[in-house]
Amino acid sequence: MARHTCLLAALLLPLPALCQAAVSATNNTSIIAPVSAPISAIWAGEWxxxxxxLPPPSKVLTTRRDPATFQVKALIAAAECPMRxxxxxxxxxxxxxxxxxxxxxxxxxxxxxxxxxxxxxxxxxxxxxxxxxxxxxxxxxxxxxxxxxxxxxxxxxxxxxxxxxxxxxxxxxxxxxxxxxxxxxxxxx
Known part of the structure; x- marks a missing residue:
């Protein structure tokens, strides 16, 4: 069961959340990504x-993922704003x-x-x-x-x-x- 839990976590969670999930799994708690987990890479892109x-200020929303920190940021009003x-x-x-x-x-x-x-x-x-x-x-x-x-x-x-x-x-x-x-x-x- 623990092997399946770790495999599932490896597929669903980014690396920092995976480490936290592994610790949680050994403590018999849920492996659902915590609120503080990095935003999933699926959020990154051009929208x-x-x-x-009501007409929005911009016709495009750009979100980028920092490969070093795994943090996704939205480009809003010419500023990169962290998403959480x-x-x-x-x-x-x-x-x-x-x-x-x-x-x-x-x-x-x-x-x-x-x-x-x-x-x-x-x-x-x-x-x-x-x-x-x-x-x-x-x-x-x-x-x-x-x-x-x-x-x-x-x-x-x-x-x-x-x-x-x-x-x-x-x-x-x-x-x-x-x-x-x-x-x-x-x-x-």
Missing amino acids: RVAEFN YDGLVAQTDIVKRIEERERFQLDAANWPVGTDPAQFVGLKMEFDQAMRITRTLPVDNYRRVRVDCAGLPSTEDRFYLLNEGRRLFEFRFPDNGLSLSVVLYERAR
Whole structure:
């Protein structure tokens, strides 16, 4: 059994995580890669925007893997930003979060007196598009990835999910409660 466990770990985990997994396996604990494990090499590449609910600042997201450290970095705002795992998130939880934000934003009671309800039409379309893109993500639990970058606003919750190694989803929820951004990237190379 231990031989099969080590073989499985060797196939699934990058080298630093493999060493940690081997120690964990001898302690009879799980060999699932820890949150601090390096991002899988499958994240590295060039990603082109396929769909979005709000136009993203760039049509391409480039991620690179440092062969010496195995760390994957995203090139954002001309800076290389380290990517890191940050727990699991379910597709259904993201859908609920979008629905909650939409209910709040489209409630006329949350807008200044005198706001014309016709202004909600564009906002409703943004939420509908965000929901449509999010629902293309199969219902499952995903490893959430965040970027550590000084050039990014600290006033938003931004994270990424990867589906089948071919589709990368970016979710941005501004802290001020206004709208949200959902971008679907597809692997270009």
